Every structure is written in structure tokens, then in C-alpha cells.
Amino acid sequence: MTIPLPSMVRLLLYGVAAFYLVIALWPSGAAQEAQKRLGLKGVEADEVPPMILTLMPFYVLLIPATSWIKATKYRESIDRKFITAGMTALMSSTEFLAFKLLMTLFFWVVFVGVLAKALMGWDEPLIFDLVVLLLGNFFPDIWLNSLVKERQNQIKRALPYVMDLLTLSVEAGLDFVQGVGKVCEKAKRSPLIQELSFFLGEIRVGASRQQALRSLAWRANMPEIRSFSALLIQADILGASVGPVLRAQSDLVRTRRFQEAERKGAYAAQKILFPLILCIMPAVFVVIFGPIALSFIYGDMVI
Secondary structure, rough: OOOOOOHHHHHHHHHHHHHEEEEEEEEHHHHHHHHHHHHHOOOOOOOOOOHHHHHHHHHHHHHHHHHOOOOHHHHHHHHHHHHHOOOOOOOOHHHHHHHHHHHHHHHHHHHHHHHHOOOOOOOOOOOHHHHHHHHHOOOHHHHHHHHHHHHHHHHHHHHHHHHHHHHHHHHHHOOOHHHHHHHHHHOOOOHHHHHHHHHHHEEEOOOHHHHHHHHHHHHOOOOHHHHHHHHHHHHHOOOOOHHHHHHHHHHHHHHHHHHHHHHHHHHHHHHOHHHEEEEEEEHHHHHHHHHHHHHHHHOOOOO
16 A cells, blocks of 8 residues: 555654654753752652643643743742652743643633533533633642642651651761761651751752751751751750750650640541531431321320
């Protein structure tokens, strides 16, 4: 079977266009090397989230539509959230804005276009379109905030155990940095261990202990890590021993964890009160007083 010449020319043109499109979107080797030389501000992601990996070819095409947006403070907050979530350099602020635009269009097409056709030409009101557009626009922010919160919770859960190991290492005679290295070597891999490993990497490339601790507190963006870093920086400035400081901080972290567990337990008792009153108690009353009410209504009740 032979392909006509016009069809071959058309296929060749399509192939050339696709090749140049891939070249334009794919980062060059020089750009990658420059990015490596610049260094990273936080922990890189072990793997790309499936949603980002699937939608990357689509939102990359929308970058020119969002690159003109300034919003400096918002861009800085987005970059910091990616660092706190342990996904440094996964997506720039411009790519995130393009991702927001893509999700806005996706929500509108799915919930307005497809749903309206499924309901046989339902003429949706304007407020419905606005709500769908807002949901699509804020969905990436909700997704990113959930990743940040989940990683912070993982750090909070691992903090007491890691603090105990670090306290034992320092009280056994190791220097603080050596103790952190020993903890990173022996402890189970977790987001907190990743942050401490990045802390050691910053010290190896020339950062002071105070600078690395401030960077650790900035990346984690948690009260527990900020308190931990502030105490160690203060001890370093005053020349105090690090062992007692770590022991006191370890006891404080564990006490706070117990207090938070008690607070969540109290909140759970309050939250279950409304389902108990609205759902469980009516069913109990129907089961207990239903037969009595029926006997009274139909006259079979013995007085």
C-alpha cells in the first residue's frame, strides 16, 4: 500500500511541528545544569503526584496565559508551600497558576457542559456557573494546602521520637551536628528525617548552624520546629550546653502532644453530640415509645 505524496508531506509537516513543540517545552541541558548549580531551597519530592504527572502536558500549554500575572506575594506563598510540602522545584508559581486555569476550565466543562447535557438541556442559572468556576479555581489551593498539612502532621508525629534519639546522642558525647547525622542514619525515613538531612547538607556546603536552623524553621513552617530552632540558636549564642536544652524540648514536645490528644478527644465528644441528638436519639425513641403510641392509638393499651 503506497501513501500519496500529499499525505506524506502532510505527515512530515505534522512530525516536524510535533518535534519543535517538544523541543520548545522540554528544558534544555544548559537550563537543567544551571538549575542544579543554583541549588534547591528545600526537599525534593520522591515521586511526582499522579495528578500532576497526568495533567502536565496540558497546563504547560497554558503557561503563556498566566506568565503576565504579577501577584508577587501570592507567588512567594505558593513557592513556600511547595517547599513545606516537600515538593521543591516540582512546579513553579507560573505553572501553578496555569494549573489553576486548567482546573477552572475542566470544572466548567465537566459540571456545566456535561452535566447540563445529561439533564437534557437544563438551563443553569448564572450563579451555578460562577460557583463552578470558583470551585475549579480554588481546587489547586485546597489540594496544595492538604499536602502541606499532611506533611506537617507527619513531622509532628515523628518529632518526639526523633527528639529522644537526638537527646540521647548528644548526651552520649556527640556534637549536635554529629547527633543529627546519627539520627538521620538510624531513624526511619520520614519527612522530619528528610528536613534534618537537608539541614546537614546546608552545613556541609558552608552554612552556619544558626543559618541552617533558621532555614529549617522556615521550611517546616510549624510552631514546634520554630521553637526547637529558636532554643538551639539561643543556646548557640550563649554558649550553653545543648543536651539539657534538647531534654527540656523533648519533654515539652511530648507534653504538647498529649495535650493535643486530650483536646481532640474533647472536641470529638462535642462533635458526636449533634449526630446523637439528630439521628440516634430519635431512633431510640421510636423503638421504645413506638409500640406504646400504636397501642394507645388503636385502643389496645391496657390502663
